[in-house]
Amino acid sequence: MPESFVATESHSLSPNAAHVRITYFDVTTRYFLVATILWGFLTCLLGILTGLLLSWPALFSRLRDDLLPYLTFARLNTLQTNAATFAFGANAVFTGIYYSVQRLCKTRLWSAGLSIVHFIAWQTILILMMGFLMMGYTRGSLISGVPWPLEIAFVLVWLFVFGLNIFMTIIRRRERYLFVSLWFYLASIIAVGIFAAVNWIVFPRGWWQSSRVFTGVQDAWLQNWYKHGIDSFLLTIPFLGLVYYFLPKAAGRPLYSYKLSIIHFWSMIVLLACASSRQLHFTPIPEWASTLGMLCGLAMWMPSWAGVVNGLGTLSGNWNALKKDPALRFMVVGLLIYAYTSLERSILSIKSIDALTHYSDWMIAHSHAVEMGWQAFMTFGMIYWLLPRLVRIADINIRFGHFHFWIATVGLILIVVPEYLSGFAQSRKWRELSELGRLQFSFMEALQSASSFWSIRVAGNCIYAFGIMVLAANVLLALRFKPMLNEVNVGSSESESQLTSESRSFVSKLLGKPVLAIASKLDQLTMLHWHRDLERQPIWFAICISFIFGLLTILQLFPLLAFKGYSTIATIEPYTPLELVGRDIYIAQGCQNCHSQMIRPIVHEAQRYGAISQAGEFIFDRPAQWGDRRIGPDLAREGGGKQSSLWHWKHFENASVMTPETVMPVYKHLLSQKLPFEDIGKRVQAEQIVGAPYDLNVQEGETIDSKFAVVARKQAEMIAADIIGQGGPVIYRKNLIKDTSAIALIAYIQRLGTDLTRLTPSPAAAVSPSK
Amino acid sequence: MQNTLPTITLEHDGIQENTNPIPKWWKSIFLCTLGLAPIYLLCFHVGAPGTTLVEQFQTAMDANTRKQYEEIGNLASDEETMVEYLGKSQWLAVGSSIFKANCISCHGAEGGGNVGPNLCDESFKHIKRLPDIIKIINEGAGAGAMPAWAKRLTHPNDAVLVSVYVASLRGTKPQNPKGPDGSPIAAWPK
Numbered sequence: 012m013p014e015s016f017v018a019t020e021s022h023s024l025s026p027n028a029a030h031v032r033i034t035y036f037d038v039t040t041r042y043f044l045v046a047t048i049l050w051g052f053l054t055c056l057l058g059i060l061t062g063l064l065l066s067w068p069a070l071f072s073r074l075r076d077d078l079l080p081y082l083t084f085a086r087l088n089t090l091q092t093n094a095a096t097f098a099f100g101a102n103a104v105f106t107g108i109y110y111s112v113q114r115l116c117k118t119r120l121w122s123a124g125l126s127i128v129h130f131i132a133w134q135t136i137l138i139l140m141m142g143f144l145m146m147g148y149t150r151g152s153l154i155s156g157v158p159w160p161l162e163i164a165f166v167l168v169w170l171f172v173f174g175l176n177i178f179m180t181i182i183r184r185r186e187r188y189l190f191v192s193l194w195f196y197l198a199s200i201i202a203v204g205i206f207a208a209v210n211w212i213v214f215p216r217g218w219w220q221s222s223r224v225f226t227g228v229q230d231a232w233l234q235n236w237y238k239h240g241i242d243s244f245l246l247t248i249p250f251l252g253l254v255y256y257f258l259p260k261a262a263g264r265p266l267y268s269y270k271l272s273i274i275h276f277w278s279m280i281v282l283l284a285c286a287s288s289r290q291l292h293f294t295p296i297p298e299w300a301s302t303l304g305m306l307c308g309l310a311m312w313m314p315s316w317a318g319v320v321n322g323l324g325t326l327s328g329n330w331n332a333l334k335k336d337p338a339l340r341f342m343v344v345g346l347l348i349y350a351y352t353s354l355e356r357s358i359l360s361i362k363s364i365d366a367l368t369h370y371s372d373w374m375i376a377h378s379h380a381v382e383m384g385w386q387a388f389m390t391f392g393m394i395y396w397l398l399p400r401l402v403r404i405a406d407i408n409i410r411f412g413h414f415h416f417w418i419a420t421v422g423l424i425l426i427v428v429p430e431y432l433s434g435f436a437q438s439r440k441w442r443e444l445s446e447l448g449r450l451q452f453s454f455m456e457a458l459q460s461a462s463s464f465w466s467i468r469v470a471g472n473c474i475y476a477f478g479i480m481v482l483a484a485n486v487l488l489a490l491r492f493k494p495m496l497n498e499v500n501v502g503s504s505e506s507e508s509q510l511t512s513e514s515r516s517f518v519s520k521l522l523g524k525p526v527l528a529i530a531s532k533l534d535q536l537t538m539l540h541w542h543r544d545l546e547r548q549p550i551w552f553a554i555c556i557s558f559i560f561g562l563l564t565i566l567q568l569f570p571l572l573a574f575k576g577y578s579t580i581a582t583i584e585p586y587t588p589l590e591l592v593g594r595d596i597y598i599a600q601g602c603q604n605c606h607s608q609m610i611r612p613i614v615h616e617a618q619r620y621g622a623i624s625q626a627g628e629f630i631f632d633r634p635a636q637w638g639d640r641r642i643g644p645d646l647a648r649e650g651g652g653k654q655s656s657l658w659h660w661k662h663f664e665n666a667s668v669m670t671p672e673t674v675m676p677v678y679k680h681l682l683s684q685k686l687p688f689e690d691i692g693k694r695v696q697a698e699q700i701v702g703a704p705y706d707l708n709v710q711e712g713e714t715i716d717s718k719f720a721v722v723a724r725k726q727a728e729m730i731a732a733d734i735i736g737q738g739g740p741v742i743y744r745k746n747l748i749k750d751t752s753a754i755a756l757i758a759y760i761q762r763l764g765t766d767l768t769r770l771t772p773s774p775a776a777a778v779s780p781s782k
Numbered sequence: 783m784q785n786t787l788p789t790i791t792l793e794h795d796g797i798q799e800n801t802n803p804i805p806k807w808w809k810s811i812f813l814c815t816l817g818l819a820p821i822y823l824l825c826f827h828v829g830a831p832g833t834t835l836v837e838q839f840q841t842a843m844d845a846n847t848r849k850q851y852e853e854i855g856n857l858a859s860d861e862e863t864m865v866e867y868l869g870k871s872q873w874l875a876v877g878s879s880i881f882k883a884n885c886i887s888c889h890g891a892e893g894g895g896n897v898g899p900n901l902c903d904e905s906f907k908h909i910k911r912l913p914d915i916i917k918i919i920n921e922g923a924g925a926g927a928m929p930a931w932a933k934r935l936t937h938p939n940d941a942v943l944v945s946v947y948v949a950s951l952r953g954t955k956p957q958n959p960k961g962p963d964g965s966p967i968a969a970w971p972k
Contacts, residue, residue: 114795190794256797265798274804278812298834302827306819313812320808357815362835445879447872448849453882455891612839614846619883621934623839652922652929658888658897669896670887737927768933 031185035113035497039126041401041490043106044394046134048483050098051387055476057091062469065642066462068667068674076680081145083676084642085601089144092153095382098137100246103390105133105173107253108196110397112177115193115256116184117499122176129172136164147599148219151634152234154241159221162211169207174200181549188546191272195252197549198280198556202244205564210237216697224701227629228295229572231637232288236567239287246382248279250389251318254346257393259325261339262332267324273542275317280556282311284563289360292369293611294637295626297574300567301362308360315353322346337412338396344420345388352381366613367442370641372461373434380427383475391415391482398485402492411485418478425471429464436460437641442615450618454644459672577626582769585631585703586762588691589723593759595694596681596752598636605675607638608647608763621648621764628766631703643675648764656730657737659757660748681753683744691723692716727754730761847937850876857942864912865971867946877947880940884931885948893951895960898928902954907964912971915945 064070064084071082080086113120120126140157149156157165177200181193210233213221223230259266266272288296288304326332326343333340355377358364368374395412440457444450524531545552586594597603610620617623624647629635638645654662661668664682666675692715699705709718731749734757735741740748748754793799826833832841854873857863867873881893888898899907908923909915919941922930935941949970 111795117795186794188794190797256795259797260795265800267800268802268804269799270801271804271808272799293835299827301835302822306822309818310812310815312815313808317808320805324802444846445875447876448846449876449879450883451879453886453891455886456882612836614839614842617839617843618846618936623836648934651933652926653934654887655897655924655927655929657927661897733926736925738924 030500032498032500033117033119035499036120036123036126037110037401037494037497038123039120039130040106040110040397041494042127042130043102043109044397044401045486045490046130047099047102047106047390047394048479048486050094050102050137051390052476052479052483054091054094054099055472055479057087057094059469059472059476061087061091062465062472064676065674066466066469068676072665072677076683079677079680080147080600083600083678084674085604085676086145086147088604089149089153089156089601090141093140093144093156094137096154096241096246097140099390100382100386101133103386103393104199104245104249104253105129106397107257107393108177108249111192111253111256112180112196115186115190116180117186118180118184120176121179121183125172125176129168129176132164132168132172136161136168143219147601149598149601150213150221150223151598151603151636152238153604153639154238158219159211159213159215160218162207162213166204166207166211170200170204174204178549178553184549188543189549189552190255191266191269191276192252192256193549194276194546194552194556195248195255197553198276198560199244199249199252201553201556202240202248202280202284202560205560206237206240206244209233214697214701216694222697222701223634225572226631226633226702227635228577228626230633231294231629231635232291232296232300232571234634235290236287239290243283243286246386247283250386251275251279253389253393254318254322254342257389257396258322258339258342258346261336261342261392261396262326262329264325264327264329267321267327270539271317271321273539275314275321278314278317279311281559281563282307282314284560285567286311286360287567289365290369290639292362292365293613294609295577295624295629297571297576300571303567305360305362309357311360312354312357315357316350319346319350319353337416338392338394340413340416341388341392341395341419343392344416345385345392348380348384348388352377352385355380366611367438368434369611370607370639370645371434371438371441372430373438374639376427376430376434379430380423383426384423388419391419394482394486398489400497401495402489403495404489404492411481415478415481415485418474418481422471422473422475422478425474426468427471429467429471433461433464436464441619441641444615444618448614450615454619455670455672458642458674462672462674579630580625580627580766583627583630583766585698585705586759587722587726588695588719589726589755589758590762591698592686592691592694592723593755593757596756597759598634600678600681602646603636603638605640605642607641607645609637610645610647616645620645622767625767628764633698633701633703646760646763648767650761650763651765651768652761655737656733656757656761657739659760660734660739660753663753663756678753681756682748682751683746684752685746685750686727686752686755688720688723688750689716692719695719723755724749726758730754730758851937851939854939857939859913859916859938859942861912861971863942864916864946864949867943868950868970873943874947874950877943877945877950880935880944881947884934885944888928890956890958890960892954892956893948894956894958895963899963900956900960901948901951902956902959903962904952904966905962905964906967909964910967912945912949915948916941919945919948 061084064087068084071079074082109120109126140161143158143161144156148158150158177196181189181197213223215221223233225233255266255272286304286307288300289308291304292301294301322343323346326339333343359368359374359377437457437460440452440460441454443452545555585591608624610616610622610624612623628647658669660682662675663678665677665679666673667677695705696707696715699707707715709715713721727749731747731754734748742748743751832838857867881889882891885893885898888896889901890896890898893901895901908918918928920930920932922928931941935944952970
């Protein structure tokens with residue numbers, strides 16, 4: 012091959028060292044790079060669709076009934092959130108890690124074949140995941156939703172295809188010490204492996220469904236722990252590792268402070284592992300957990316900024332370089348956005364601030380600033396930097412890069428600023444009390460003031476998507492050229508000792524001075540030489556991370572999961588069979604994407620929604636459906652006839668006829684779908700196996716299936732009779748209404764929140780004895 | 783930040799690392815945020831009464847209820863009280879906020895009716911006299927088509943005040959009124 016197209020570097024060696032020529036394996040990097048851009052574009056498209064649906068809820072309402080469920084806001088929102096995390100975010104991380112780990116270890120990837128398997132497996136998992144989520148196979152929480160076989164695949168691929176490869180590459184390195192990026196990569200691999208493995212533990216119900224192990228408060232805490240863990244250790248930690256590698260490379264300057272990077276790494280790991288409960292303030296989790304989340308979240312401010320300090324210090328005032336290099340521009344601006352969002356996250360950890368912002372669009376603004384600002388910009392910067400190093404082109408067209416930057420910035424501002432404004436408007440109207448302490452605004456009035464900003468962000472999203480198209484064009488133009496063959500000459504491992512030695516001394520300045528011996532010993536410790544030793548030993552490093560992380564996890568999990576002090580309700584009963592399948596419909600339709608089920612101990616919430624939620628109410632909720640947003644009102648006390656069953660029937664048929672300003676999608680497919688009553692028995696049995704107290708004894712001549720079908724039909728008839736008595740139809744689209752899925756969903760909703768005030772068994776329970 | 787300290791010869795793939803010390807302001811702020819922890823714990827987690835979130839809520843809720851009803855005490859559910867409060871615009875505003883929070887999904891934003899009947903016209907289904915409104919609100923009607931609100935409203939006064947507001951809607955002109963339900967009744971007493 013022509014010499015000029017082979018990039019070689021010479022490591023500074025003493026002249027007697029033996030040379031080895033290695034070729035880096037960059038095929039996988041290129042594949043992941045293309046995948047990142049494609050999935051990023053898809054995520055943007057989904058964002059445009061969901062944004063359109065909020066501004067224009069009737070967008071898909073004229074479609075055939077059977078297409079409707081796949082195109083509701085809830086389904087598309089679930090797809091989009093998962094795509095942003097596991098498709099765009101993860102692929103970007105893989106791109107950067109596969110490129111940088113080889114060069115930081117001065118060795119070719121341990122197994123090229125395994126990395127190709129990783130690529131194919133990951134994209135396959137993603138495509139299947141999107142398919143299943145679109146069909147409604149969600150386990151009830153936003154990110155941990157996929158069917159259990161996919162979750163197993165995810166864990167196995169992450170740990171034994173990806174993690175193993177990276178770890179073995181590090182073991183076989185020719186560079187004695189681990190650079191800081193590698194610490195972050197190791198932490199991410201270990202932590203995400205632990206999170207995904209714990210999340211995977213479910214009781215399967217058939218091939219696609221599963222029951223979670225815990226219920227109620229414990230389950231809600233676990234769901235949140237997992238989500239926080241993925242956001243932290245799949246989306247923050249590895250990106251910081253990428254910053255430590257790509258920013259100094261792009262800036263061409265030394266990293267600012269080695270010592271700060273050590274403190275940065277360990278404080279982030281420790282605090283992030285303990286901070287998950289900051290998203291559960293004011294819920295029935297034990298208050299010490301909520302406080303732990305808050306205090307760790309606050310303490311995370313400076314550790315997050317350590318990365319910013321290190322990054323900007325590396326740049327050290329050379330802001331002119333940003334004008335020349337779009338890669339550097341994206342990376343630095345991304346880092347600045349990270350500085351802002353991490354401060355914001357710390358402030359949002361405070362309980363009283365959280366009381367104002369939770370459930371509102373403010374949290375969405377924050378998520379978008381993080382994912383489309385910090386993470387996406389870092390990814391774009393990394394891609395622009397990688398392109399000329401992955402292909403043999405004489406020069407790369409950087410004008411496109413700068414153009415993309417400005418488009419992305421404009422798009423980002425038009426997305427995030429309206430969301431802050433709408434969040435602020437929503438929250439203010441929810442909270443406002445008159446002089447006499449009364450609610451001033453209805454929920455719909457708050458929604459209307461928020462929705463006036465929503466159309467702007469759709470425009471912003473379109474602009475941002477256009478920016479990604481510019482990037483894709485850039486990449487396509489570059490990839491026309493042949494790949495670059497990256498080779499280096501490195502010293503073989505025997506000659507490691509001939510490498511220029513450490514000139515940094517770890518001797519304390521206090522030695523020999525008139526101070527106590529312990530003072531100089533402590534000073535010596537703060538020089539962190541012991542960490543330097545650790546950096547030579549990746550296995551011990553990994554064990555340290557695993558130990559610390561595992562310990563912190565167990566210290567939180569055990570008290571919370573084993574805690575016996577949650578409030579209980581004496582009269583609580585499990586869901587009736589019909590309510591149980593109705594709940595499954597609620598979960599499959601993704602109602603949690605808009606509706607929360609958690610009334611917090613805050614005056615305006617108790618006034619608006621009813622008595623505050625208590626732990627004992629949720630003990631049969633498997634999975635818990637506490638929710639994170641209030642695009643629609645909270646439903647925790649929606650039951651017991653707060654709205655008549657006829658109202659719910661009509662509301663599912665077409666909500667905008669009832670409330671013109673609503674954004675609730677049309678769910679009329681539920682009104683014409685027949686409910687398979689014969690399958691209810693199996694569902695109840697599956698629930699009983701995992702601990703719910705259902706009575707499975709059958710009498711002569713009946714099976715479990717027939718017994719529970721009868722019980723469910725009785726309750727369905729009662730509800731249908733209510734609806735008919737209140738003026739509703741007897742038949743809807745050729746089906747008797749008592750046979751439809753909507754009746755089951757109405758049964759579930761009418762059950763919500765009634766356990767708290769029940770004195771005697773409800774009439775529905777009387778027909779389905781549980782003990 | 784000046785990046786001028788001598789570069790150490792640590793070098794990873796061309797990236798060199800400097801030995802700049804950790805900035806003082808970074809250390810101070812970090813220690814402050816860590817130092818907040820014991821202070822916060824002492825304030826809120828030593829078991830002093832009234833410091834848990836739920837207890838703080840109870841205190842605030844009691845204060846709120848007092849604020850709402852200090853002036854008027856417990857209202858009687860009779861015609862006299864209702865006529866009296868029909869004339870008090872401040873308490874009509876309170877009734878309006880209760881209405882907005884609970885009733886508009888069925889009765890429309892201005893009481894013009896939707897799933898539930900039009901409250902602004904002269905025809906009523908279950909009401910003959912003013913106190914009947916309180917009864918219907920508390921107990922429901924139409925086999926659950928009109929829910930029973932007695933357990934859901936935080937205070938019995940709420941039912942009285944929202945009933946007065948509903949009574950005041952009679953004769954108003956909402957935007958999209960539903961047709962009349964029931965039969966016309968005598969006017970409210972003055």
